[in-house]
Amino acid sequence: MPVPRIEGVTVSNLRSDGIRLRIYRPERRVGRGALLWIHGGGLLFGDARQDELLCAETARILGIPVVSANYRFAPDHPCPAALDDVRAAWRWTCEHAGALSVDATNIAIGGESAGGGLAAALVQRLHDEGAVPPVAQWLFAPMIDDRTASDQSLDAIDHWVWNNRANRVGWAGYLGEALGSAEPPPYAAAARRTDLTGLPPAYIAVGDIELFFAEDEDYARRLRDAGVDVEFDLVAGAPHGFENWAHDSEPAKALLARARDWLGRALSSEAPSA
Numbered sequence: 001m002p003v004p005r006i007e008g009v010t011v012s013n014l015r016s017d018g019i020r021l022r023i024y025r026p027e028r029r030v031g032r033g034a035l036l037w038i039h040g041g042g043l044l045f046g047d048a049r050q051d052e053l054l055c056a057e058t059a060r061i062l063g064i065p066v067v068s069a070n071y072r073f074a075p076d077h078p079c080p081a082a083l084d085d086v087r088a089a090w091r092w093t094c095e096h097a098g099a100l101s102v103d104a105t106n107i108a109i110g111g112e113s114a115g116g117g118l119a120a121a122l123v124q125r126l127h128d129e130g131a132v133p134p135v136a137q138w139l140f141a142p143m144i145d146d147r148t149a150s151d152q153s154l155d156a157i158d159h160w161v162w163n164n165r166a167n168r169v170g171w172a173g174y175l176g177e178a179l180g181s182a183e184p185p186p187y188a189a190a191a192r193r194t195d196l197t198g199l200p201p202a203y204i205a206v207g208d209i210e211l212f213f214a215e216d217e218d219y220a221r222r223l224r225d226a227g228v229d230v231e232f233d234l235v236a237g238a239p240h241g242f243e244n245w246a247h248d249s250e251p252a253k254a255l256l257a258r259a260r261d262w263l264g265r266a267l268s269s270e271a272p273s274a
Contacts, residue, residue: 207238
């Protein structure tokens with residue numbers, strides 16, 4: 001997969017305990033924050049390199065290192081394999097905070113689509129484990145509710161980029177017979193959690209014409225009701241993942257500017273202008 005080069009950012013790859021990480025280090029550092037990023041792909045495919053521009057530009061503009069995690073895919077590796085992998089990536093990031101010149105208590109977790117869903121689930125798992133908590137969760141159109149896939153009435157709407165038929169294939173590969181069940185495995189789908197108190201501040205961006213709009217809007221509302229500080233960024237007319245594949249469009253540029261401004265403030269750093 002060809003990837004662009006971003007001036008002012010050094011990109012490296014490493015493997016730790018079987019997990020592949022892609023690390024973006026900015027030449028100009030601001031503060032001691034960092035981001036663990038998780039790519040999308042419906043839980044079935046993808047690679048950290050697909051988010052090269054988003055991660056590298058975030059590293060450059062905010063002046064923070066970004067660690068982007070690869071993970072195993074369903075159906076060959078069903079739940080909780082992907083979550084275990086990104087949990088290992090979080091552990092690596094925290095354990096190497098010194099080498100990254102980062103404060104281990106000032107790291108955010110983010111992701112897009114299935115990666116956003118894994119990010120939200122990882123935040124919940126870390127909370128319950130009493131591990132070093134992330135300072136924020138930075139979510140773009142997160143895939144967080146398997147019950148959407150179970151609702152076959154949504155199949156009649158051919159949502160751009162990712163429709164409910166594709167959604168069902170992804171969730172079924174990850175959950176198998178537990179798809180849509182009354183009690184899915186722990187952390188399998190972030191929206192299934194009933195107690196959201198104590199979770200870190202959240203930024204959730206989603207388009208109003210995409211499949212995940214309803215589940216993301218509901219999750220944002222429930223987080224707020226639980227006392228969590230939430231920035232819900234609704235983009236009119238935006239389809240799934242547009243901030244990546246249409247990154248040069250004005251709506252995508254505007255969204256990413258707002259999102260990075262929020263993340264910079266969450267990491268207690270003054271972000272330089274792009």
